Each structure stands twice: as C-alpha cells, then as structure tokens.
Amino acid sequence: MKQRITLLGAGSWGTALALLLAKNNCEVLLWGHDENEIAGLDKHREHRQLLPGYILPEQISLTTNLEAAASFSELILVAVPSHAFANTLVNLKAAQQSETIKIAWVTKGLNPQDGRLLHQVVADIFTPETPAAILSGPTFAREVAQSLPTAITIASNQSAFALKLAEIFHNERFRAYTSSDIIGVEVGGAVKNVLAIAAGIADGLGFGANTRAALITRGLNEIMRLGIKLGGKQETFVGLAGLGDLVLTCTDNQSRNRRFGLALGQGKTRAEIVKEIGQEIEGISAAKETYMLAKQHGIDMPITEQTYKVLYENLNPLVAVQNLLARDQKAES
Numbered sequence: 001m002k003q004r005i006t007l008l009g010a011g012s013w014g015t016a017l018a019l020l021l022a023k024n025n026c027e028v029l030l031w032g033h034d035e036n037e038i039a040g041l042d043k044h045r046e047h048r049q050l051l052p053g054y055i056l057p058e059q060i061s062l063t064t065n066l067e068a069a070a071s072f073s074e075l076i077l078v079a080v081p082s083h084a085f086a087n088t089l090v091n092l093k094a095a096q097q098s099e100t101i102k103i104a105w106v107t108k109g110l111n112p113q114d115g116r117l118l119h120q121v122v123a124d125i126f127t128p129e130t131p132a133a134i135l136s137g138p139t140f141a142r143e144v145a146q147s148l149p150t151a152i153t154i155a156s157n158q159s160a161f162a163l164k165l166a167e168i169f170h171n172e173r174f175r176a177y178t179s180s181d182i183i184g185v186e187v188g189g190a191v192k193n194v195l196a197i198a199a200g201i202a203d204g205l206g207f208g209a210n211t212r213a214a215l216i217t218r219g220l221n222e223i224m225r226l227g228i229k230l231g232g233k234q235e236t237f238v239g240l241a242g243l244g245d246l247v248l249t250c251t252d253n254q255s256r257n258r259r260f261g262l263a264l265g266q267g268k269t270r271a272e273i274v275k276e277i278g279q280e281i282e283g284i285s286a287a288k289e290t291y292m293l294a295k296q297h298g299i300d301m302p303i304t305e306q307t308y309k310v311l312y313e314n315l316n317p318l319v320a321v322q323n324l325l326a327r328d329q330k331a332e333s
C-alpha cells in the first residue's frame with residue numbers, strides 16, 4: 001500500500017514537498033487555509049503564483065477541510081509559517097478522530113511571543129511522547145521542485161520515526177540524513193533567517209564579500225552559543241541544518257530573508273519590501289524572538305541584536321553595521 005501523508009500548508013515549500021513525495025510514490029493530501037489558493041491549485045494543478053511550471057500529479061489531492069486532513073493519515077507534515085504553527089496544530093487536534101498521530105514539520109522559526117522551540121509547542125499541544133520530527137537544511141523550494149540535488153537533516157525524539165521519514169523522503173536527488181538533535185536543528189533553522197537579513201543589509205549597503213563572510217562566520221558563532229545553551233549539539237551547527245542553511249540563505253538571492261535585508265540596506269521601508277516579496281519572511285519575527293531568548297539566557301548575539309534594532313527600533317542599517325565594527329577588540333571564540 002502507498003504511504004499516505006497529510007501535508008498542512010500549501011505555500012511554496014508545502015507544494016514543493018508534495019511534488020517530491022508524489023515522485024516518491026506517496027499519496028499526499030495537501031491542506032491549505034485559503035479557499036482561493038486551494039481552488040486555484042485544484043483547477044490548474046499548479047501553484048501559478050509561487051511555483052509556476054510544476055504540475056501536480058494525481059497522487060496529490062487538495063482540501064481546506066481539516067477533519068478530512070486529520071483522517072487521511074496519521075502522519076502529518078506541517079509546512080505552515082511559524083506564526084500559524086501552534087494554531088494549526090490546536091485545530092488539527094480538535095479535528096482528530098484517531099488516537100495515534102505523528103508530527104513532522106519543516107517550519108523554520110520560533111513560536112511568536114514566547115520564543116518556544118516548535119518541538120515544545122508540539123509536546124504542549126499533544127504529548128512529549130508524540131513522535132515528533134523536524135526536517136531542515138539548505139532547501140530552496142524551487143530547486144527541490146526542479147529535482148536539483150539537495151540534502152537535509154531529519155531530527156526526531158524517536159530514532160525509528162527519523163528513519164521512517166528518511167525512507168519516505170530519500171531519493172537519488174534528495175538525500176536525507178537522520179539526527180536526534182531536534183533543538184540544534186530548530187535553532188539553526190530559526191536563527192539563520194535573522195543572519196540572512198543581516199547579510200542582505202550589508203550587501204545592500206554596498207559592503208563586500210569580506211563583510212559577508214565575516215557575518216556568516218560570526219553569525220554561526222551566535223547560532224552555536226544560543227543553540228548549545230538551549231541544549232543543541234555542536235556538530236549539528238556545522239551540519240546541513242546549521243552552516244549549510246546559513247551559507248545558502250546568506251549568499252543566494254532566492255532567499256526571501258536575504259532579499260528583505262538587501263532592500264532594507266538599499267533604503268526601502270520594511271512595509272514596502274514585505275509587500276513586494278509577498279511571501280513569508282520568517283527572520284522578521286525570529287529577530288525579535290531570538291533577541292529576547294539571547295537576553296533571557298545572557299548570551300551575547302551582537303549581529304542578532306543590531307538586526308533586531310534595525311527592524312524594531314528604527315535603527316539606521318548603516319549605523320547598525322558601524323555598531324558591529326565599533327565593538328571592543330576580543331579573542332575569536
């Protein structure tokens with residue numbers, strides 16, 4: 001029998017993953033909250049706005065009905081943005097009929113307001129024993145839709161669940177590595193978006209490749225300091241979900257977070273850019289939550305702090321970079 005998967009979130013990443021899973025011979029029910037978006041996907045069999053040119057095969061069906069989504073499979077893959085993560089799961093739980101559920105997610109971010117890691121949100125809504133896994137790494141949706149070679153990390157609280165997911169996702173163009181370090185993978189994915197905004201700002205201001213490389217390297221240091229404090233493992237941060245994704249999003253203009261920073265550095269306003277990009281820019285809220293977490297845990301995260309101040313305290317981007325350069329001399333650690 002074909003593996004069935006319920007996929008929640010019909011944006012660019014949800015749609016690209018539905019295509020991948022269909023290629024891997026799974027049956028996918030793709031749920032979205034927006035009637036028009038789902039009706040358009042069903043009619044054209046293509047996400048014309050976000051992933052034009054990639055036709056949805058018949059193994060992918062569509063719904064806006066969460067009860068139907070909950071009963072389609074006990075394996076749930078969540079691809080909604082972080083601001084919708086908790087609410088979507090609360091609604092899913094209310095719609096759920098069966099006792100068993102396994103939750104995987106590809107969302108990169110922290111819970112708004114309280115900065116909880118998303119595995120904590122899953123454990124609070126379901127139970128700490130619920131099989132839970134995050135899939136993360138350097139993965140632009142369009143490149144996955146194109147079947148360009150890609151590698152990810154799948155981290156779970158249950159090794160059998162990580163292995164099962166790796167089997168489901170893995171193919172000759174999509175390599176899935178397993179891990180037990182959910183915290184490390186979550187922190188890597190959330191904080192790299194903040195750093196991609198910072199790298200974009202520096203490039204938008206006209207700073208060069210040296211500056212970008214310095215921001216990436218010192219940014220990785222910030223991810224590690226916070227991630228290790230929260231319980232993540234050092235090796236995760238130099239893997240796909242840490243350094244891999246950080247390099248990808250800080251250096252390639254497919255990244256919405258980087259493009260957002262670029263435009264800020266070029267003098268556009270936050271509202272203008274958000275409208276122009278028209279998709280989720282997770283680093284905007286992650287900057288606030290990461291800054292709060294760093295303060296709460298007494299961790300020095302100067303790039304995150306300056307990015308936060310640009311976004312939330314109206315700090316001029318050029319002054320933010322100057323503030324970073326004006327810091328006291330110290331040992332590299």
Ligand SMILES: NC(=O)C1=CN([C@@H]2O[C@H](COP(=O)(O)OP(=O)(O)OC[C@H]3O[C@@H](n4cnc5c(N)ncnc54)[C@H](OP(=O)(O)O)[C@@H]3O)[C@@H](O)[C@H]2O)C=CC1
Nearest residue numbers: 010011012013014033034081084107108139140141279280
């Ligand atoms: N795109 C990528 O390359 C990758 C993305 N990710 C992560 O995946 C997550 C989703 O991103 P992505 O698909 O790219 O974002 P998009 O902006 O492409 O799509 C977001 C989708 O979420 C929907 N949405 C918004 N609010 C809600 C809500 N309250 N309930 C349910 N659905 C909602 C949007 O619907 P509407 O249009 O109606 O608002 C839209 O369909 C993010 O956390 C991102 O960081 C991870 C790896 C790669």
Ligand SMILES: O=C(CO)COP(=O)(O)O
Nearest residue numbers: 137138139140255256257
């Ligand atoms: O997470 C991503 C690639 O791994 C997508 O990055 P952006 O959200 O910046 O586009």
